[in-house]
Amino acid sequence: MIEVQHLTKRYGRVTAVEDVSFRVERGEILGFLGPNGAGKTTTMRILTGFIPATEGNAIVAGFDVFEQPIEAKRRTGYLPESPPLYPDMTVLEYLQFVARIKGVPPVERAHRVRTVMDRTRIADMADRLCSKLSKGYRQRVGLAQAIIHNPDVLILDEPTAGLDPKQIIETRQLIKQLAGDHTILSTHILPEVSQTCQRVVIINKGHVVAVDTPDALTARLRGSETMYVQVDAGGADATAALSRVGGVTRVAESDRRDGVVGYEVESERGHDVRRDLARAIVASGWGLLELRPLRMSLEEIFLSLTTEEAPTAGGSVEPAGVQTAESAL
């Protein structure tokens, strides 16, 4: 179990992280989401014992990282933002060295090194110098290094940063396979969280702004239901007709092209207006081209949580909705 309680880190007057608390349960991959400079790396460095916290405490695999750092480190695998490789060692030498300093018993070392090389698929690079590896392989060697001592806790700092799309997909799959009992993964890429993680901690300016599952976050942030309706109205203005449908609170034109008009129709929460909308449009003799609910993507949630003003992109998020969501958190 990973338990972080009221963690605060100050560098002189600058507060990097303030009063951060969260837990990671067994078998869980926790996504640590936030813009650059939010305090993700700082939190991870505290958890791995690289830097001490100013206040608060952190328990990793049953050991307090400040009181019993050696025991906690023995059970933690860590991949920093840039893989900590020694350029003048070969991959094999490097992994052997890491196995030794991570306390893998001598009799198991050769076996462990071989196992992690197979699992991260770097066996064909065993004799290559670390400095000659491509970015993707460097990342994999970094992952191999993190899991070589079978840690209970795996902490990955932006494991997919700087990789190409194919490598990102491979790395995500790899992380899912390799995930230890407890895994924390930081990222500023949103789809990564919904694809890889069971739970998300959104952090901004050193504060935790939300902790939930990706789905629950999406649902919670929808203050009202919004539908996108595309109508071939043959020049007529459909706004009035749509507004008359029961439950609709607001209709806004969102795009217009060759007589085809798209509307965003907001309705009361829990009131499904799709049937009535369709009926009203058909009754008017217009062509109904598209009718779908607009969901807030994780991207929009993220923006609304980490920026004060309402995001302009997307247009479907009202400031009021953000405020209710934030006060609910």
Added chain:
Amino acid sequence: MSNILAIARKELKSYFASPIAYIVIGVFALLYGFFFTVMLSFFVRESMQMGQFGMGGPQSMNLNQMLIRPLLQDVAIIVLFMMPAITMRTYAEEKRSGTIELLLTSPLTDFQIIMGKFLGALAFYCVMLAVSMIHIAILFIYGRPELKVVLSAYLGLVLLGASFISLGLLISSLTKNQIVAAVVTFGVFLFLWVINWIASFSGPTMDTLANYLSIIQQYDDFGKGVLDTSHIIYYLSFITFGLFLTAKAVDSERWRG
């Protein structure tokens, strides 16, 4: 202990994986060879003159006193110039490349990391000293120098080098930049060497103090074959102090982030 050795081995290997080891040892061998040749020629000329004009027929000059001692004294000076190249990367490079994060998040104590780095650099230094023994061995083939004096001189060189390394480690742990580490280390070494020059211009108290602090002055007696515990303790406390400060520097760096 096994952790210390793992780090030490890694350090030693990394010297030889980069050009630094070969350049340092190569330049050392070149300078040392030059000094050896010059001093040997001088020694040969002097002993021939002694043989011709000597009081009461030919007699041999003392090989230890006239050749080996000044030669190894010069080695101490070469070491002073070369050592920054050995120690500059120890911490600075790990900090620059981020591998320090691997070391500090592994189940290792600061003491183990520092000792590992210290022993690694010391081992490399001993390899370098071993090169100088080849020439001394030649002297043993053709002459009869006293072995014990030579051993005492080498003990002094090892202690001197270890002191340099402990200080170099400290300076390297304070910066990310190898050049900065090298220049500062060299400056401090040089200062510790020449500090006794001020002795002759100052009062008796300063005189003793400055002579005591001079890191090369302390080496003098070893070259003569005198094993004075005060010198040994000087070097040992120098090393301990340097390593202690390195530990403090690494720890404080962690708090400052």
